[in-house]
Amino acid sequence: MDAFFVSVEELFDPSLKGMPVVVGGKPNERGVVSAASYAARKCGVHSAMPLRTAYKMCPQAIFVEGHRDRYCEYSGRVFEVLNRFSPSVEMASIDEAYLDLTGSERLHGPPLAAAQKLHQAVKQATNLNCSIGIAASRMVAKVASDQAKPNGILWIVPGQEASFLAPLDVRRIPGVGKVTQRNLHACGIRKVGDLAALDREFLEERFGQWGVALAGKARGEDAGGWFDHEVGEAEPKSISHEHTFMEDTADAAALDAMLTRLSEMVARRLRDHALYARTVQIKLRYSDFSTFTRARTLERATQIDSELASAARNLFHKAWKKKPIRLLGVYAQQLEASEGQANLLEEEKTEAWRKTLQAVDKMRDKYGDSVVSLAAGMPATFRARVHENPENLPGKEPKKSSRE
DNA sequence: TCTGGGGTCCTAGGACCC
DNA sequence: TCTGGGGTCCTAGGACCC
Numbered sequence: 001m002d003a004f005f006v007s008v009e010e011l012f013d014p015s016l017k018g019m020p021v022v023v024g025g026k027p028n029e030r031g032v033v034s035a036a037s038y039a040a041r042k043c044g045v046h047s048a049m050p051l052r053t054a055y056k057m058c059p060q061a062i063f064v065e066g067h068r069d070r071y072c073e074y075s076g077r078v079f080e081v082l083n084r085f086s087p088s089v090e091m092a093s094i095d096e097a098y099l100d101l102t103g104s105e106r107l108h109g110p111p112l113a114a115a116q117k118l119h120q121a122v123k124q125a126t127n128l129n130c131s132i133g134i135a136a137s138r139m140v141a142k143v144a145s146d147q148a149k150p151n152g153i154l155w156i157v158p159g160q161e162a163s164f165l166a167p168l169d170v171r172r173i174p175g176v177g178k179v180t181q182r183n184l185h186a187c188g189i190r191k192v193g194d195l196a197a198l199d200r201e202f203l204e205e206r207f208g209q210w211g212v213a214l215a216g217k218a219r220g221e222d223a224g225g226w227f228d229h230e231v232g233e234a235e236p237k238s239i240s241h242e243h244t245f246m247e248d249t250a251d252a253a254a255l256d257a258m259l260t261r262l263s264e265m266v267a268r269r270l271r272d273h274a275l276y277a278r279t280v281q282i283k284l285r286y287s288d289f290s291t292f293t294r295a296r297t298l299e300r301a302t303q304i305d306s307e308l309a310s311a312a313r314n315l316f317h318k319a320w321k322k323k324p325i326r327l328l329g330v331y332a333q334q335l336e337a338s339e340g341q342a343n344l345l346e347e348e349k350t351e352a353w354r355k356t357l358q359a360v361d362k363m364r365d366k367y368g369d370s371v372v373s374l375a376a377g378m379p380a381t382f383r384a385r386v387h388e389n390p391e392n393l394p395g396k397e398p399k400k401s402s403r404e
Numbered sequence: 405t406c407t408g409g410g411g412t413c414c415t416a417g418g419a420c421c422c
Numbered sequence: 423t424c425t426g427g428g429g430t431c432c433t434a435g436g437a438c439c440c
Binding site for chain 1: 431432433434435436437438439440
Binding site for chain 1: 406408411412414415
């Protein structure tokens with residue numbers, strides 16, 4: 001999809017059309033650009049750029065918060081259109097998909113005609129523009145669709161892969177980021193063609209096994225192959241939440257509260273997926289952006305808020321250098337379908353928690369996530385108030401709202 | 405310029421085991 | 423006496439993608 005987030009925002013607010021628009025947050029917030037309209041890109045704004053930088057470069061731009069639910073909905077509509085065209089559709093992300101059109105010639109005609117039909121169908125169903133790359137491998141199709149932007153179609157005829165790729169910057173190859181680009185430039189390799197011309201031994205010595213794969217990509221060979229993944233929703237391999245503070249803080253109570261809240265969010269999603277985490281990891285980032293992770297593997301896998309939270313807080317306090325913190329994160333890894341064996345005492349305890357959390361999850365579904373929380377996740381001032389006078393508990397407050 | 409949040413995959417060293 | 427070879431698990435860090 002072309003400038004997907006911005007284009008969806010334009011559907012909801014047509015006055016944004018043609019304007020420099022930045023999706024991601026307010027211009028003075030800590031955050032980065034999720035998407036920029038083509039008008040904003042003309043000022044030099046691009047995704048992943050800090051919002052404050054974007055504001056300096058393009059002060060006249062309109063800054064809007066992202067609406068993930070809207071993007072998901074439109075992503076679903078696009079998927080429905082694609083699914084009509086081919087039974088094997090792989091959504092690679094919220095705004096990118098691969099279609100296998102093998103054997104669909106009788107139905108859709110030759111590749112270019114099929115792509116034109118598809119392009120029109122997407123436009124008709126969503127009023128959004130997309131770009132389409134057609135090729136004999138996924139990788140080449142992806143690069144072709146990037147080159148076709150905006151709103152274009154590009155067909156790389158079989159046999160022409162290498163000559164199509166050769167004049168492009170190495171950065172265009174999926175998997176080549178800033179660091180690899182810098183390393184390749186240091187060897188005098190700037191274009192994909194330079195890469196394709198090198199011999200295997202040189203690349204293997206310099207970049208390891210990955211260099212060999214890279215040389216293949218440069219010639220248009222796709223190690224991944226076609227739709228060899230499992231069908232249906234793949235289970236996640238990790239679940240995480242992280243938070244960057246508006247201002248760095250060394251307030252231990254505030255940090256503990258944040259770790260608790262993040263743990264609750266992670267645990268909630270573990271339960272949604274019916275998964276248990278064997279490994280808990282935390283991430284901390286100081287004011288100078290130096291970043292550390294600490295992990296611990298548990299005796300038994302868990303999906304219980306308080307178990308995750310206490311593991312996270314232990315890890316944090318062992319690692320924390322008592323300096324102001326910019327970011328905290330909580331990660332669940334080594335996800336398993338069951339918690340494994342336990343002794344009788346533990347079994348009783350987890351059973352009690354399981355029932356409690358089931359009820360809590362129902363309340364959160366109905367009234368929002370903040371309606372119930374571990375006390376440790378609440379602001380310290382609030383905890384103190386309740387401690388001094390239990391009448392301050394939300395349910396006992398005199399004025400009733402629907403939340404309560 | 406001052407750097408989000410959600411992920412995946414890879415590497416490398418050390419502990420431990422046979 | 424100057425110290426193997428293979429495997430798995432765990433931990434930490436980093437590149438990359440959208």
